[in-house]
Amino acid sequence: MTKPKVLISDKMDPNAARIFEARGCDVDVITGETPEQLIARIGDYDGLAIRSSTRVTAEILEAATNLKVIGRAGIGVDNVDIPAASSKGVVVMNTPFGNSITTAEHAIALIMALARQIPAANARTQAGEWPKNDFMGVEVTGKTLGLIGAGNIGAIVASRALGLRMKVVAYDPFLTEERAIEMGVEKVDLEALIERADFITLHTPLTDETRNILSRERLERTKKGVRIVNCARGGLIDEAALKDLLDSGHVAGAALDVFAKEPAKDSPLFGTPGFICTPHLGASTTEAQVNVALQVAEQMADYLVNGGVTNALNMPSLSAEEAPKLKPYMALAEKLGSLVGQLAHGNLTRIGIEVEGAAAQLNIKPITGAVLAGLMKRYSQSVNMVNAPFLAKERGLDVREIRREREGDYQTLVRVKVDTEQGERSVAGTLFGKTQPRLVDIFGIGIEADLTGDMLYVVNEDAPGFIGSIGSLLGKNGINIGTFHLGRREAGGEAVLLLSVDQPINQDVMKQICDTPGVKVVKALSF
Structure with missing residues (x-):
């Protein structure tokens, strides 16, 4: 039996390759390739292990004729075209727990850095100043932390914040009242969170629904003096609006570990008073880097060798x-x-x-x-x-x-x-x-049929000659019938016709079928 082949295309802990080999996979570690080079190479592999550098586009997936699984060592998968992967039958996995603690701790560190203005105080002190009177901080004790996203990382941030004696309010469309009680947080809607929070931290994926979730309008409705942290994904905050509100003093401070465009080398936020940034360090600890690499190797090998699926996104x-x-x-x-x-x-x-x-x-x-x-x-x-x-x-x-x-x-x-x-x-x-797979009942009418390709569903009055009229109509319009399946409630009663055709049926033909005597319902189907 041929061994599954895996390509590791981003820098990863070397133990990941050893795990693949020990589990019965052949593995190549080839990093830093251009998209064109990856397109030329990817057709040879069953698995692709990545971090954040490799972008798995529809073009790469089209060339990945043997690919069965993509494993992202980390949480974010915005560098993978998941719909394209799904349409190609490629499983997309991530490692949602390997760097959760690391990312949560980084968010807490940035909250503390904002509260006490540590980066600016450090820079001026090391420059030979002693600007003690210029840095009046705030305590976090007793302050309200607004948590946008209460998944695994958000829950860890909440537990740490509660340990700091903060009050935590959380917005997450999928957060239940029971889970909120278990976490020790108050479940609120987004508008209430924005109005009440002294600190806001984001821990939600970037989707069409969450893009610019902190829009200019929402930022303007935050409490004056709010401090904002984002260690999740760039694009969740309107960065231009954030700069304006930092300049005006409405937002007292903001700390970003992620940007809408990365690497961020010329952001207008740079140099803005009250602004702190780090270069996407949320998962950058020795422990996290090892954990996610080993975890993705275990998951991918299990799928390729045994068919097991863990932490799949599709x-x-x-x-x-x-x-x-x-x-x-x-x-x-x-x-x-x-x-x-x-x-x-x-x-x-x-x-x-x-x-x-x-x-x-x-x-x-x-x-x-x-x-x-x-x-x-x-x-x-x-x-x-x-x-x-x-x-x-x-x-x-x-x-x-x-x-x-x-x-x-x-x-x-x-x-x-x-x-x-x-x-x-x-x-x-x-x-x-x-x-x-075989259909055996449709709306109470027994029928045996394959569900495949383009199909036509017709509900009609059971009468002699009806099947022939439908067949003739389709034939006159150049539509070939693949399979023909029939069912009825009783003789002379309601009947169902389900047939497969070699091409989609256009609206003109559908109207002709609708106008056929005895027809009650017509629907074009696709599987």
Whole structure:
């Protein structure tokens, strides 16, 4: 059996390469290449281990014909085109815990540096001055720390701040009341945080929703004398507005470890009174550098050799033992979710994922993730199995998981139910030969069909000659039928036609089908 090949393209602790080799991978360490050089080389590798220097673009992924996994030694993955990786079937992993403590400690250090103006005091003292009266600081004890982002790093910052006797208020769309109580913080909305905080620290990823989360408007509504720290991602703060408010004295101090454009060599913030900066040092401790390198090597090797997935950003985690069993179920689940998403009308309020028979013995989380990834494509084409649950939550979708260990008509079954404005809708599927996904029920009508490529869904009145009229209509328009699947509630009642076609059906043909006598519903589908 050929060994998986891994390329380490950024400087990393040498023990990472040793772990790959010990786990049965061939590894090359080639750093500092240009994008063109990486494009020429990447086709030979199954895995790519990176830090922040390598940018994995769609062009690089297009050339990565054998690539199966990208491992980012660190938290941020804004240097990886995740949608492009997902579309190519490449798993993207990070190491969210390897440098959490280091980054959190750096944020606390910057809070203290702002409170006591340590960098400026140090510089002037070493310049031969004794400017004791120029540096009147503030205590952090009793002050309110506003935490934007209450994930792993944010939680560590909160615990350290509470140890300093600060009051912590936190904004995070995914923070529950129970988790807030557990952390010892007060959950608030963003506007309340901005108005109340004496110090603000950011610990959220950079997304379309969080870009410039501290905009000029929000910065102007902060408490006068606020101090702001960002050790998360550049682009979370409007840097031009921050400079203006530092100059005016509204913001008493700001400390940035990250910038919208890096390396930041000519930022207008440089030299501004009250401004402190460091060159992206959040993860720069000996312990963190070793931890993330070893962790990413372990995760990638486990995936390449055993199929285990840990800390993936575009699919749920699953153990090496679970992976082979769950793979066909996840393919079935995503197709069922996509089918419901394409056919259900109006706003969805609830979704139920039911597993029955053999499926009930498996880890249901990857199955649920796959259903939601398929369903949420009705809202976003960049959705994946990690962000789909969050997108569902943002839209108020109540997700239920149900196991039924009994065995019904099929040895294994996955059913997806959604509540819509028109009532409950349900589809179900099984595996043929334990590996082939097959639809067996659509809205209460039994039908056996593959879900693949471009398809046409028709609900019609069961009547003689209907199938022939649809076939003739498609033939006249040059559309070739691949497969033909039929189902009905009862003779002469409501029937379903589901067929695959060799190309998408345009709107003109869709209208012709709609005008065909007996047709109730027509929908073009794509899988």
